[in-house]
Amino acid sequence: MQAVPQTLGRRERNKQEKLDRITAAARELFTQYGVDEVTTQQVAEKADVGSGTLFLYAKTKAELLLLVHNVKYAEALNSGVAAAEQEEAVLDGIMAIIRPIIKCNRVQIENGRTYLKEIVFGDPSEPHHAEALALTIRTEAAIAEVLGRDEQLMARDPGKIARVISAIMFVSMSSSANSGLTDEQVGDEIRDQINVVLAAGS
């Protein structure tokens, strides 16, 4: 019997180190070449682990992408929420939240689309997927908060409206029809749709 070591024991430390190496390897390769152009073998090699080990840390290749992309999405969301505080008008505030998210899902458009696909269609019981879902919930909450600043909208259901906006974002960012558009054009398309939802009473 031994006291619990402050440094979590070698086993735990090794696991953490491996996860870090895998995450770094996947991030670099996916970002540079795109998830479809990278094989799991390549990620395993770069992370210096066996190919089987990779799948102990991410159950599928898609989960590996979630692991990597969640970080970027979280950053985008944070910056968007911060920017939204500076805005007066509701629509401007919402667009301030959305714009960084569009950007982050279109820098490497293939990865962004695969990420969004996985959020909706992937296995929600997987940990990285659960984290992604938590992020979309945070996004909706942030949007709902901005909606709630307006009395008229407060009287409607900000949570439900935020959900609708979330669906609008998802489809507009994912659709193959929009692959060729610029970030601004996608943003415009989203804004127009939000506008028709909000401008209801006018």
Next chain:
Amino acid sequence: MQAVPQTLGRRERNKQEKLDRITAAARELFTQYGVDEVTTQQVAEKADVGSGTLFLYAKTKAELLLLVHNVKYAEALNSGVAAAEQEEAVLDGIMAIIRPIIKCNRVQIENGRTYLKEIVFGDPSEPHHAEALALTIRTEAAIAEVLGRDEQLMARDPGKIARVISAIMFVSMSSSANSGLTDEQVGDEIRDQINVVLAAGS
């Protein structure tokens, strides 16, 4: 040189027959077992064609599902549009359109979700995918028509609202979070969201 034969020549007839056999085989196997549980080999065998031939008629397995499911979707849409004519209220009319679509995408939920996934993320240059897109456009048009019956809504932009409703439908029908719900529950979720979009002025 010979006059164009009424019966399109043996070559064309053979191609048509093969496509029919492939479609029938895929429909039966996918419907009974679900697209993920069926291999392309099995479809090829059942259709009595070589495995390579299959991919001349549908470039990917997903395209094969589109080929099969488009027919069901078209039927659902037609029956929904017909039902919508009997409805007075706008929301009732829209739900009349949507309900058969929900049903058709959830009878075999795995196939329905894969179908929806392919519509958004698949290759739009493929013929069966193009047909699926045409169906979603027809769906939006049908919804827009019902919206246009109301003067207030007519003043807003029925086409754009229909697009928003389309996004709502897509996410609610696809989301893994809703896998366990009944058709009615999914319908309710969709109706609630549409309601908050339409009930704007009230």
Next chain:
DNA sequence: CCTCAGAATTGAGCTTACTCAGTTATATAG
């Protein structure tokens, strides 16, 4: 009927995500 260009078909083979039986490393007990 015979020839032949090219359309249509084919299935062996390739790629790659993922599995699993066997191996190695770690921590605890005596």
Next chain:
DNA sequence: CTATATAACTGAGTAAGCTCAATTCTGAGG
């Protein structure tokens, strides 16, 4: 320190979608 249980790791192997070089079939021209 040695033994043992068990957690962690590994890479050869499997499965399945898809490709493509070789083959067969079709129809027009002579």
